[in-house]
Amino acid sequence: MTTAAAAPPTTSRRPLTRARAALLHLGISALVGAAAMALLFGLWYPPPYSAAIGAGRLALVLLGVNLVLGPLLTFVVFKPGKKGLAFDLWVIAALQMAALLYGLHAVAASRPVFVVAAVDRFELVAANDISDADLAAGSEAGFRERSWLGPRLASVSVPNDAKEYDHVQSLALAGLDLHQLPRYYRDYASNAAALRERARPLDALFEKNPAARPTVEAWLQAHGRNAADVTWLPLSARKKDIVMLLDKASGLTLDPLDVDAVW
Incomplete structure (x- = not known):
């Protein structure tokens, strides 16, 4: 079968x-x-x-x-x-x-391409804040291109030459500030001492913005830093001003933090 x-x-x-x-x-x-x-x-x-x-x-x-x-x-x-x-x-x-x-x-x-220290604050500079001509006039190679990997750190100083100073003032009146002009950019370390003198203690931040304390203290704990050894300056941007932490002794940057810089 x-x-x-x-x-x-x-x-x-x-x-x-x-x-x-x-x-x-x-x-x-x-x-x-x-x-x-x-x-x-x-x-x-x-x-x-x-x-x-x-x-x-x-x-x-x-x-x-x-x-x-x-x-x-x-x-x-x-x-x-x-x-x-x-x-x-x-x-x-x-x-x-x-x-x-x-x-x-x-x-x-509109991506951020530079973080520029200017007098008593930091400025977050977007790619379209700088014209191609001004970018090409950058003081060194690293300041003549728009970064694709996050913003580069720089600083600016007010020109000492009277004629150049007047020129910068006229540009400012036209809406073009120093932090938008890479020809005046310098390595941040060369200007760190001046920023250190203008930086503020963390207590000044906590006094005006108590909500910043948990975020800052969490950063201090994570990085093993004491509040007395860290200062700050505002970091201005299009949406809001946040905080840039600095080493009190050297004036070198540590980290930006997403807390409102009330100043």
């Missing part, structure tokens, strides 16, 4: 519905968005500069467009077996990528 051979098992694949196609597109968009956020906050806008310059809002807009535009269009046009569906999906992907690249370009244009 012979027995019939068992039929091979069949595998059933769930059909790709409109909702599943949109969810799949959403997942891919989320991965691309995560990579974009890593680029923004890992290289271009490292914390706490991201908070000082208001990068969070830019990132939300960029991420929102990336997560909504493509999946929504896929949900609208997707229909199993539809003629020309592949072409429609390629067009959607191209539109989404174009929107993402445009957004990244706009965000990159």
Whole structure:
């Protein structure tokens, strides 16, 4: 007696519905968005500069467009077996990528490129705060290019020459300050002593902004520093002023902190 051979098992694949196609597109968009956020906050806008310059809002807009535009269009046009569906999906992907690249370009244009010590504060300088001509006139090679790996530290000094001083004053009246002119940039260490003299004790910060104490004390503990050995100066940016910590003895920078600099 012979027995019939068992039929091979069949595998059933769930059909790709409109909702599943949109969810799949959403997942891919989320991965691309995560990579974009890593680029923004890992290289271009490292914390706490991201908070000082208001990068969070830019990132939300960029991420929102990336997560909504493509999946929504896929949900609208997707229909199993539809003629020309592949072409429609390629067009959607191209539109989404174009929107993402445009957004990244706009965000990159305002990334912080210099942290400049100027008299009694630090200024966070964005890429589009400096013209190409002024950048090309930088005092040294490192000050003639816009950094892609976070802001570079520099300092500026008011010119001693009377004619040059008058020129700087006229530029300031036109809205162009020293920290936007790399030709006056100098290595920070060469001006650290002057900044050290103008720095303020942490108690002065706590007195005007008690909410800063937990963040500062957590930093002190993590770095094994005593409050008496650390001073601060404000770090001004587009969104808000934060705090730059300095070594009291040398005037060298330690770390920026995302606390409001009330001064």
